[in-house]
Amino acid sequence: MIFNSLTGRKEALVPLVPGRVGMYVCGVTVYDHCHLGHARSAVVFDVIRAALIDRGYKVTYVRNFTDIDDKIIRRAREEGKTSEEIAAAYTASFHEDMDRLGVKRPDIEPLATGHIPDMIAIISALIEKGAAYSAGGDVLFRVKKFSSYGALSKRSLDEMLAGARVEVSEHKEDPLDFVLWKASKPGEPAWPSPWGPGRPGWHIECSAMAMKHLGETIDIHGGGHDLLFPHHENEIAQSEAYTGRPFVRVWVHNGFLNINREKMSKSLGNFFTIKEVLARFDPEVVRLFLLSTHYRHPIEFSDQNLRDSRSALDRAYRFLDLLERERKDASSPVHGGGGGPEDGGTSGGDLLEQVRRFEDRFDEAMSDDFNTPIALGSLFDLVRDLNRQIVSERSLGRSVPTELLGRAGEAVRRAGRILGLFQHDPRAWLEGPGGRDGDERRREVERLVAERTAARKARDFALADEIRRRLEEEYAVVLDDGPGGTIWRRKAEEGSGETGKSGGEKRGNGEERRGEAGKRGNGEAE
């Protein structure tokens, strides 16, 4: 089941072509670095795509770049560069962010500037059909000609007019009409067209790119909730007026990422870039955080929430590490841990049952409108259940059959592949980042641990404790004496501070606020 913004309820996904899903998601306008709100959208649809593939669909995922637009032009002018240079730079920045977040590349990443002829073709056809008109070098869509306008955003033409915030331009026949083609001013980037040099309006590019790559009717069209109106409403109008067929079967909109209860956005200036966040938190921590709330609900960005996610992720990795160590122990002759495959016993049966139950619950959750919070809940249930089993077997002098340990680990890893989590080796994750000094640090830690083990053997606990203290203070390493020897892991480090402390103070100046300052809450209360 998948929630469709158009119908307002969950529906079964019925692709146009059985077994294949065409999915288009509105990408970003490449005029600046992306903030965490953009990351949410990308991660959400990354997971949706993976869940669909897991369910056996052949998915074609298209996500565009808006690489020509007023903001890009403005930015280029400010920096004395070309629009192309700006677009290229921030496209690269976006890719870097996505790669770090483990967001897989879509199958196709079309550029608006690469589809100008397609847009012109659509616009020309719309004019012929009387759905659009040219005026003063612009081409506008005649909204009143499209009777079902407002179906997606559930508002009537009258209501929209009553809103009175619609820009009334001199060329418009009607205030609600929107631009398909925009005449360029001298010096601005321009493409030749039947209506003179100009550039595409924002909405037409998505229609053109979606239809070009996925056909006239696409199965899933997604984007942030803020795109629902007018962007997606306009896409529907122009596309359906053009083809006469339904444009999209299921509309999917992700909720906002809030900060201090407000939407994180460029125009409010209350954003943290993905790079800023990743400087303080591991990408998987960020992903877990983003997936811990259902994709349609708002999620609150805060240091505390990120730290909670880090703790939760550590718990999962500790569990995965335990599985692997148990496996080694059980198969090592030294331990002779009896847990051969035939040792199944009663607990083995329970355990297999628990793993299966987890798989079922996980799939069920993901199938129910991609309910990642429930999916994660089922995962942590499994963690608790298996930890419990392992402890109880241990107390009986036995170990859990290695096959089942492997089966459990695989189940978690499969879930992790869909969510983009648990992609690290558990020991490497727990021990902390390697890097240039990593090996050096590791050797030193190992040496101290061995030294302490010797001290413990000699029952020199004073020295052992001293070494532990040193490891914690100098290496931020915490020790864990277990039946299989001493293991160590990095202490959950405190974030380095700056970014999160302010907790979303608005950025005072910044170009984003230009002309917008005071739009809200500028102190002039009535």
Added chain:
RNA sequence: GGCGCCGUACCCAAGUGGCUAAGGGAGCAGUCUGCAAAACUGCGAUUCAGCGGUUCAAGUCCGCUCGGCGCCUCCA
């Protein structure tokens, strides 16, 4: 002004008519441990913003009130 969303324990967060209100984080206590850590066990909402209503049964449906937010303009 129009349309819409949200309000669940200290924090985060599922649950959308019916078993004891998932799960994570934090806290406290216990088991284990030379000491720790982890893990496990127990404690923690007789209650789901408030008030009415529908129903045999409501956190879940309806109405009102209070509080927060979003879209209507570029925005994931």
